[in-house]
Amino acid sequence: xxxxxxxxxxxxxxxxxxxxxxALTEFLVREFPQVAADFHIDTLEPEHIVVRLLVxxxxxxxxxxxxxxxxxxxxxxxxxxxxxxxLGPVALAVTTSAHVDFMRKPAAHADLIxxxxxxxxxxxxxxxxxxxxxxxxxxxxxxxxxxxAIPPKRD
Amino acid sequence: xxxxxxxxxxxxxxxxxxxxxxALTEFLVREFPQVAADFHIDTLEPEHIVVRLLVxxxxxxxxxxxxxxxxxxxxxxxxxxxxxxxLGPVALAVTTSAHVDFMRKPAAHADLIxxxxxxxxxxxxxxxxxxxxxxxxxxxxxxxxxxxAIPPKRD
Amino acid sequence: xxxxxxxxxxxxxxxxxxxxxxALTEFLVREFPQVAADFHIDTLEPEHIVVRLLVxxxxxxxxxxxxxxxxxxxxxxxxxxxxxxxLGPVALAVTTSAHVDFMRKPAAHADLIxxxxxxxxxxxxxxxxxxxxxxxxxxxxxxxxxxxAIPPKRD
Amino acid sequence: xxxxxxxxxxxxxxxxxxxxxxALTEFLVREFPQVAADFHIDTLEPEHIVVRLLVxxxxxxxxxxxxxxxxxxxxxxxxxxxxxxxLGPVALAVTTSAHVDFMRKPAAHADLIxxxxxxxxxxxxxxxxxxxxxxxxxxxxxxxxxxxAIPPKRD
Numbered sequence: 001x002x003x004x005x006x007x008x009x010x011x012x013x014x015x016x017x018x019x020x021x022x023a024l025t026e027f028l029v030r031e032f033p034q035v036a037a038d039f040h041i042d043t044l045e046p047e048h049i050v051v052r053l054l055v056x057x058x059x060x061x062x063x064x065x066x067x068x069x070x071x072x073x074x075x076x077x078x079x080x081x082x083x084x085x086x087l088g089p090v091a092l093a094v095t096t097s098a099h100v101d102f103m104r105k106p107a108a109h110a111d112l113i114x115x116x117x118x119x120x121x122x123x124x125x126x127x128x129x130x131x132x133x134x135x136x137x138x139x140x141x142x143x144x145x146x147x148x149a150i151p152p153k154r155d
Numbered sequence: 156x157x158x159x160x161x162x163x164x165x166x167x168x169x170x171x172x173x174x175x176x177x178a179l180t181e182f183l184v185r186e187f188p189q190v191a192a193d194f195h196i197d198t199l200e201p202e203h204i205v206v207r208l209l210v211x212x213x214x215x216x217x218x219x220x221x222x223x224x225x226x227x228x229x230x231x232x233x234x235x236x237x238x239x240x241x242l243g244p245v246a247l248a249v250t251t252s253a254h255v256d257f258m259r260k261p262a263a264h265a266d267l268i269x270x271x272x273x274x275x276x277x278x279x280x281x282x283x284x285x286x287x288x289x290x291x292x293x294x295x296x297x298x299x300x301x302x303x304a305i306p307p308k309r310d
Numbered sequence: 311x312x313x314x315x316x317x318x319x320x321x322x323x324x325x326x327x328x329x330x331x332x333a334l335t336e337f338l339v340r341e342f343p344q345v346a347a348d349f350h351i352d353t354l355e356p357e358h359i360v361v362r363l364l365v366x367x368x369x370x371x372x373x374x375x376x377x378x379x380x381x382x383x384x385x386x387x388x389x390x391x392x393x394x395x396x397l398g399p400v401a402l403a404v405t406t407s408a409h410v411d412f413m414r415k416p417a418a419h420a421d422l423i424x425x426x427x428x429x430x431x432x433x434x435x436x437x438x439x440x441x442x443x444x445x446x447x448x449x450x451x452x453x454x455x456x457x458x459a460i461p462p463k464r465d
Numbered sequence: 466x467x468x469x470x471x472x473x474x475x476x477x478x479x480x481x482x483x484x485x486x487x488a489l490t491e492f493l494v495r496e497f498p499q500v501a502a503d504f505h506i507d508t509l510e511p512e513h514i515v516v517r518l519l520v521x522x523x524x525x526x527x528x529x530x531x532x533x534x535x536x537x538x539x540x541x542x543x544x545x546x547x548x549x550x551x552l553g554p555v556a557l558a559v560t561t562s563a564h565v566d567f568m569r570k571p572a573a574h575a576d577l578i579x580x581x582x583x584x585x586x587x588x589x590x591x592x593x594x595x596x597x598x599x600x601x602x603x604x605x606x607x608x609x610x611x612x613x614a615i616p617p618k619r620d
Contacts, residue, residue: 031217062186068250069228076223095223096435097457099254099409099564101592101610103585119596119605120568124434125406125459127566129594129608131584140584143594145566145610147407147457149435251590252612254409254564256437256455258430274441274450275413279589280561280614282411284439284453286429295429298439300411300455302562302612304590341527372496378541378560383534405533409564 015046015121018088024081027089038070039077044085048117051078052135055111064108071112071132072100075144078116079128083148086121093126093148100144107134112141124150170201170276173243179236182244193225194232199240203272206233207290210266219263226267226287227255230299233271234283238303241276248281248303255299262289267296279305325356325431328398334391337399348380349387354395358427361388362445365421374418381422381442382410385454388426389438393458396431403436403458410454417444422451434460480511480586483553489546492554503535504542509550513582516543517600520576529573536577536597537565540609543581544593548613551586558591558613565609572599577606589615 019027021041029036038059043050051074053059059070076095083093106112112132120127130144174182176196184191193214198205206229208214214225231250238248261267267287275282285299329337331351339346348369353360361384363369369380386405393403416422422442430437440454484492486506493501503524508515516539518524524535541560548558571577577597585592595609 034213034216035222058189061189067190067228068231068253069224072227072253073222073224095257097254097256097407098223098227099252099610101252101584101612102250103592119566119608122568127568127608143584143592143610145564145608147566252562254455256429256457258437274411274453282413282453298429298437298455300409300453302411344523344526345532368499371499377500377538378563379534379538382537382563383532386533405567407564407566408533408537409562411562412560 015086017044017046017085019085020044023089024084027084028077028081035073035077039074041081042113044081046086048115049078049082049085051081051114051116053112053114055109060109063105066106066112068100068102071102071106071142072098072144074112074114074132075100075116075130075142075146078114078130079118079126079146079148082116082118082128083121083126083150086118087150093150095146096125096149097147098144099146100142102142104139104141106141107137110134110136122150124152126150170241172199172201172240174240175199178244179239182239183232183236190228190232194229196236197268199236201241203270204233204237204240206236206269206271208267208269210264215264218260221261221267223255223257226257226261226297227253227299229267229269229287230255230271230285230297230301233269233285234273234281234301234303237271237273237283238276238281238305241273242305248305250301251280251304252302253299254301255297257297259294259296261296262292265289265291277305279307281305325396327354327356327395329395330354333399334394337394338387338391345383345387349384351391352423354391356396358425359388359392359395361391361424361426363422363424365419370419373415376416376422378410378412381412381416381452382408382454384422384424384442385410385426385440385452385456388424388440389428389436389456389458392426392428392438393431393436393460396428397460403460405456406435406459407457408454409456410452412452414449414451416451417447420444420446432460434462436460480551482509482511482550484550485509488554489549492549493542493546500538500542504539506546507578511551513580514543514547514550516546516579516581518577518579520574525574528570531571531577533565533567536567536571536607537563537609539577539579539597540565540581540595540607540611543579543595544583544591544611544613547581547583547593548586548591548615551583552615558615560611561590561614562612563609564611565607567607569604569606571606572602575599575601587615589617591615 116130271285426440581595
């Protein structure tokens with residue numbers, strides 16, 4: 001009933017990156033070969049990551065818009081990569097919850113771009129949020145809150 | 156700030172069905188040909204619907220478990236079909252939000268079965284919840300809350 | 311990115327209760343004296359708990375309806391008590407997330423009754439859902455999904 | 466099943482304010498006398514609003530931290546005021562859903578400050594997000610996504 005106390009002192013200073021874009025991309029290709037080709041990391045900084053869904057016919061619904069499950073997948077990958085970038089490849093975070101608000105119809109046949117940031121990276125739990133827009137438009141298409149369980153360290 | 160007052164008097168009595176399983180299946184095949192083959196309606200009653208994700212290799216992540224986006228898609232389709240079953244094929248409900256809690260690893264290579272019910276079917280807004288389990292197990296794998304905007308009637 | 315694997319074998323059998331209604335009520339009075347008088351436990355079973363918000367003037371908004379924060383508090387208390395009833399009074403679960411759909415206006419000047427159940431009680435994380443209705447009406451007023459972090463056992 | 470198409474063209478340009486801080490404060494005092502004294506509007510701009518919970522003993526749980534329901538109330542008021550500031554006092558938006566992630570323990574006996582922004586202000590639906598921190602700390606304590614139904618205009 002009380003608010004969470006799983007605090008993260010390392011979060012107070014500017015965090016450092018444990019993996020860079022080539023390392024994250026290689027990890028994605030190796031561990032998630034089914035979906036790796038769908039995504040491209042545009043930008044990585046300690047405080048946020050920008051990930052792009054390379055929209056193709058297979059992501060679309062009638063009318064040429066990106067489907068809901070593909071927006072969900074983009075949000076999930078973006079926060080997952082943000083966690084990896086901080087903890088390194090040993091971490092196998094698991095998604096425990098996702099909340100997505102769908103606000104506007106994505107532009108037809110345009111990539112979908114997610115800007116994601118970690119709001120908390122605790123010992124057991126990570127929380128991130130994601131804002132998505134279609135390339136060429138500044139209006140947000142969807143926003144997502146994602147939470148992940150961080151497995152205990154294996155010594 | 157006040158709780159919603161968009162009440163639905165028609166909801167008080169036992170609701171009637173505007174579409175049956177064959178009609179819903181035909182609608183899905185016609186309007187969503189990319190995904191229709193993934194789903195099967197097991198049961199349809201006024202108060203709930205049971206929809207199955209026919210799990211194949213393309214739905215899996217490493218380790219043989221169903222991916223998060225496919226669980227999202229199952230929840231979305233199940234509530235969408237529940238709304239259609241009540242309002243008929245003219246309604247084009249749009250998903251406005253989704254909240255999914257992922258609770259357990261789905262069983263490897265087993266279908267995923269969603270039991271969905273509408274908690275509200277208002278003039279403008281529908282709300283449903285979904286519980287998912289792997290075939291052959293009773294433990295819930297995930298639960299979802301979905302909300303949809305109901306477009307105004309065209310006279 | 312993978313669904314959660316924090317499984318709970320003890321959940322498969324019918325669970326047993328570590329605390330009964332008098333013990334839960336006493337705990338609430340002792341630990342949360344500010345709010346304990348607002349709530350009453352109607353029913354407690356291993357699989358679910360029914361908790362009542364004893365609605366008074368201080369819970370109302372203009373028009374005589376229960377305010378959103380009070381509905382949130384009821385959902386939070388109901389799942390918190392459900393966790394305590396299973397783990398006993400040593401556990402100090404902390405709320406990590408709450409999702410509430412407000413569906414109908416609560417009845418004026420009627421108690422609000424929450425039926426809550428735990429969908430997962432893992433080593434680190436508990437997930438529950440709650441359905442709320444006004445006394446004397448069967449229509450759901452609100453539903454909530456709550457997640458809690460379970461602190462590690464102190465040996 | 467398709468993403469929302471309830472677009473808002475007026476949102477593309479820089480929006481103008483229909484109410485200023487004194488007008489919003491007066492509205493709150495008049496319409497929500499039970500809670501108005503708990504809140505103070507620090508900043509109002511077309512794109513965001515900063516609202517403070519004036520933390521007193523009645524908002525605290527054991528240990529001196531702000532309770533979850535009070536954090537919920539702060540998020541709800543902040544987005545409600547943001548909607549009013551754009552649509553004016555005739556609008557009576559109703560909260561349809563709230564999603565809150567509780568990330569850290571609020572500082573003891575410090576005000577809680579919410580920065581809120583509207584991501585969508587459609588004809589029927591508004592979506593906002595809120596980030597909360599304790600005064601004197603930059604770490605986010607909680608974040609919230611709120612959705613509201615906008616009632617149709619009465620001509």
